[in-house]
Amino acid sequence: MSDIHGIDPSVPPSGAGCAQCDAAGGWWFHLRRCAQCGHVGCCDSSPAQHATAHFRESGHPLVQSFEPGEDWYWNYDSGELFESGPELNPPASHPADQPAPGPRGRVPADWTKSLRR
Template sequence: MTDIDGIDPSVPPSGSGCASCDAVGGWWFHLRRCAQCGNVGCCDSSPAKHATAHFRETGHPLVQSFEPGEEWYWNYATSELFEAGPELAAPVSHPADQPAPGPAGRVPDDWAKVLRA
C-alpha cells in the first residue's frame, strides 16, 4: 500500500505548522500534510487555505490530517475522503501541546468570528 501515486511515506513533514502562515505571521485552524512532499499547510477553514493552494501550485493531490489522533486522507483531485492510508514518516501530527487554532500567541481573540466571515 506504499506505492500509491501521490504518497511518499519516507518524506518527513516540512515542520510543525503551516510554513506559509509562519512566513507572514499568520495563524491556522487545522493543519494538513502533503502526502507526496511533506509540505504542511493550513486547512480550508483557515483564513489562508495554504494546503489547497499547495495542491493548485504543485498538483500533489493527497493530504493527510496533521492533527493529533487523526489518520484520514483527502484527495483534492477527486474530492474523496479516505479514513486511513499508509503511515507517513514521523512525526504524524503537530505537537499535542500546540493549540488548534494555532500557533499560540498569533490567534486573534475573535478567531471563531473571523472563520465564519
C-alpha cells in the same frame, strides 16, 4: 495505498506548522500534510488555505490530517475522503501541546469570525 501515486511515506513533514502562515505572522485552524512532499499547510477553514494552494501549485493530490489522533487522507483530485492510509514518516502530527487553532500567541480572540466555511 502506499504505492498510490501521490504518496511518499519516506518524506518527513516540512515542519510543525504552516510555514506560509508563520512567515506572514498568521494563524491556522487545522493543519494538513502533503502525502507526496511533506508540505504542511493550513486547512480550508483557515483564513489563508495554504494546503489547497499547495495542491493547486504542485499538483500533489493527497493530504493527510496533521492533527493529533487523526490519520485520514483527502484527495483533492477526486474529492474523496479516506479514513486511513499508509503511515507516513514521523511525526504524524503537530506537537500535542500546540493548540488548534494555533500557533499559541497569534490566534485572535475573535478567531471564529475569520473561519472560512
